[in-house]
Amino acid sequence: MAEILVLVDHVDGEVKKVTLELLTIARRLGEPSAVFVGSGFDAAKDRLAEYGAAKVYVADAEELGSYLVAPVAEVLAKVAADSSAAAVLLPSGAEGKEIAGRLAIKIGSGLITDATDVVSDGGTFVAEQPVFGGSTIVKSKVATGTPIITVRPNSAAPEASSAAAERVDVTVELSDAAKAARITERVVEEKGERPDLSAAAIVVSGGRGVGSGEQFSVIEALADALGAAVGASRAVTDAGWYPHQHQVGQTGKTVSPQLYVAAGISGAIQHRAGMQTSKTIVAVNKDPEAPIFELVDFGVVGDLHQVLPVLTEEITKRKG
Amino acid sequence: MNIVVCVKQVPDTWSEKKLNPADNTLDRGATDPVMNEMDEYAVEEALRLQEASGGEVTVLCMGPESATETVRKALSMGADKAIHVLDDGLHGSDALATSLALSKALGTTSYDLVLLGSESSDARMSVIPAMLAERLGLPQLTFAKEVTVAADGGSVTIKRLTDEGYQVVEASLPAVVSVVEKINEPRYPSFKGIMAAKKKPVETLSLADLGVDGGDVGTAGASSAVESFETAPPRQAGTVVKDEGDGTVGAQKLVEFLAGKKFV
Ligand SMILES: Cc1cc2nc3c(=O)[nH]c(=O)nc-3n(C[C@H](O)[C@H](O)[C@H](O)COP(=O)(O)OP(=O)(O)OC[C@H]3O[C@@H](n4cnc5c(N)ncnc54)[C@H](O)[C@@H]3O)c2cc1C
Numbered sequence A: 001m002a003e004i005l006v007l008v009d010h011v012d013g014e015v016k017k018v019t020l021e022l023l024t025i026a027r028r029l030g031e032p033s034a035v036f037v038g039s040g041f042d043a044a045k046d047r048l049a050e051y052g053a054a055k056v057y058v059a060d061a062e063e064l065g066s067y068l069v070a071p072v073a074e075v076l077a078k079v080a081a082d083s084s085a086a087a088v089l090l091p092s093g094a095e096g097k098e099i100a101g102r103l104a105i106k107i108g109s110g111l112i113t114d115a116t117d118v119v120s121d122g123g124t125f126v127a128e129q130p131v132f133g134g135s136t137i138v139k140s141k142v143a144t145g146t147p148i149i150t151v152r153p154n155s156a157a158p159e160a161s162s163a164a165a166e167r168v169d170v171t172v173e174l175s176d177a178a179k180a181a182r183i184t185e186r187v188v189e190e191k192g193e194r195p196d197l198s199a200a201a202i203v204v205s206g207g208r209g210v211g212s213g214e215q216f217s218v219i220e221a222l223a224d225a226l227g228a229a230v231g232a233s234r235a236v237t238d239a240g241w242y243p244h245q246h247q248v249g250q251t252g253k254t255v256s257p258q259l260y261v262a263a264g265i266s267g268a269i270q271h272r273a274g275m276q277t278s279k280t281i282v283a284v285n286k287d288p289e290a291p292i293f294e295l296v297d298f299g300v301v302g303d304l305h306q307v308l309p310v311l312t313e314e315i316t317k318r319k320g
Numbered sequence B: 001m002n003i004v005v006c007v008k009q010v011p012d013t014w015s016e017k018k019l020n021p022a023d024n025t026l027d028r029g030a031t032d033p034v035m036n037e038m039d040e041y042a043v044e045e046a047l048r049l050q051e052a053s054g055g056e057v058t059v060l061c062m063g064p065e066s067a068t069e070t071v072r073k074a075l076s077m078g079a080d081k082a083i084h085v086l087d088d089g090l091h092g093s094d095a096l097a098t099s100l101a102l103s104k105a106l107g108t109t110s111y112d113l114v115l116l117g118s119e120s121s122d123a124r125m126s127v128i129p130a131m132l133a134e135r136l137g138l139p140q141l142t143f144a145k146e147v148t149v150a151a152d153g154g155s156v157t158i159k160r161l162t163d164e165g166y167q168v169v170e171a172s173l174p175a176v177v178s179v180v181e182k183i184n185e186p187r188y189p190s191f192k193g194i195m196a197a198k199k200k201p202v203e204t205l206s207l208a209d210l211g212v213d214g215g216d217v218g219t220a221g222a223s224s225a226v227e228s229f230e231t232a233p234p235r236q237a238g239t240v241v242k243d244e245g246d247g248t249v250g251a252q253k254l255v256e257f258l259a260g261k262k263f264v
């Protein structure tokens, strides 16, 4: 069976859930092989084995992490050529899409981004993409070369299926072009212990209506009661009330949780772009005309500072 | 320092149907094609860099005849001249083809910096900047919330927005830089700017001018194809309740809803 390459999303070997989702999808298409770039393979090995990676191509040269995006594309181009892979799957975040774009040019292949599923139709891979805010579902296939497909987080439920995760070392002589943009500093804006926004099953987001950074504790309290991740609108991140990495929307994260709670968010089109494929949408807003109400399954017209604390208490009581 | 700024014309999918405040009728003008919003920030950044270190700002746009509107808008904001890549053979181009045509067009001019928006609101792929860097063999500095060019004009440093926070990324010029909307506040074209734009040079280039084979772009060269599509069932209109003022009623009804869906 042909190999399907899956680019592992990880932090020092701590494998992100989207990778397990991609391995699950890859298994329906062929034999999943993981591509692991960076350090920490030993920590990642068991998870990759548990979710069905037969082989893991490991490129852990230190210099790979010193430059932006291009080195990973060079590693993938080499592995794709050496393994004659039938497809390459990457997580559909900003970086995954950029790697995919560069790879597409390197190996002369077609690219599909933001897929929510990939199936094999008699050996041809067909990707499903929601477009126009999820109102239309497009099925596309790659016509040239090795299909390169980026898949959104939360597109499949990870299914375990044990495999060897046999390590295959990859060495790549980086081109000068790949070393052109040097990363000189990484700043992590701490987000605490809550679930990861892109992968969370429930997201509670606050907007300008929350009023201030301090008052964002009402959002955090509800998120904690629900076991949810915290999101924010751009108005909030621009004002510095909450770090940018929590922004949901066009220039923030695209989330598609089981439940999205929008509190004090008007529902501007750029915000909707990041959340409108959520399964269930709930909003609290004091303006009955707020566009967010066009999207909701359940909405409360009211003051979030009145409603949320009572709601949090009630949920805690019921769970208690 | 010479800057080329890439702008795309997109259907105005963002502004949904709007009422015209003058007479409360449907504003049909609002659904006209417009400049991709994020590209306005790229134009603004180009103009600010030019104000600081001189040189010329050239607008580069690939799109049909109607895209001249978008080109004009960038010129009326203050860019000096424009290149419009216009050819019927480009219709239906995917990202590979678009990046090919843009890279060839860049080959016809000299520049120190290529500025782009980080995402177009119609394609939403966010890949053209990375693809251009790959094709041109230039450093890629994308998703910039801040751009600083060294005083000697030899290098550029950006703050790149990431999932965790930001990265500082550095490269020598020439380079490809894409920006996010946090970087600045785009100016509105002034009346003087709009008048001046009418006289600014716009060079129109065809595929033949660029030496691009028609088979590599457009529908003919598409490297991926839409098999079929279906319209998702419309969202069921939801229930909206009004809170009585102290939060209890709203919270109670909401918790019942959430319990019904097994979230609590
Ligand atoms: C290029 C570009 C990209 C963008 N990208 C994004 C993006 O990624 N994500 C994003 O979110 N935005 C984005 N925006 C901005 C977007 O257009 C909106 O400006 C933004 O989403 C508004 O945030 P908000 O809903 O919190 O604020 P507002 O629009 O000001 O809405 C606040 C809401 O809170 C309600 N409210 C006030 N007080 C209370 C209270 N006590 N209780 C209950 N409700 C209350 C009000 O009725 C109002 O509806 C982008 C814009 C541009 C131009």
Ligand SMILES: Nc1ncnc2c1ncn2[C@@H]1O[C@H](COP(=O)(O)O)[C@@H](O)[C@H]1O
Residues within 6 Å of the ligand: B006, B007, B008, B009, B036, B038, B039, B042, B060, B061, B062, B063, B095, B098, B102, B115, B116, B117, B118, B119, B120, B121, B123, B124, B125, B126, B127, B128, B129
């Ligand atoms: N046809 C085009 N002409 C000029 N610039 C473009 C074109 N398409 C995309 N771009 C640029 O590439 C950026 C990213 O677009 P995309 O990869 O399509 O999301 C846009 O913000 C533009 O700056």
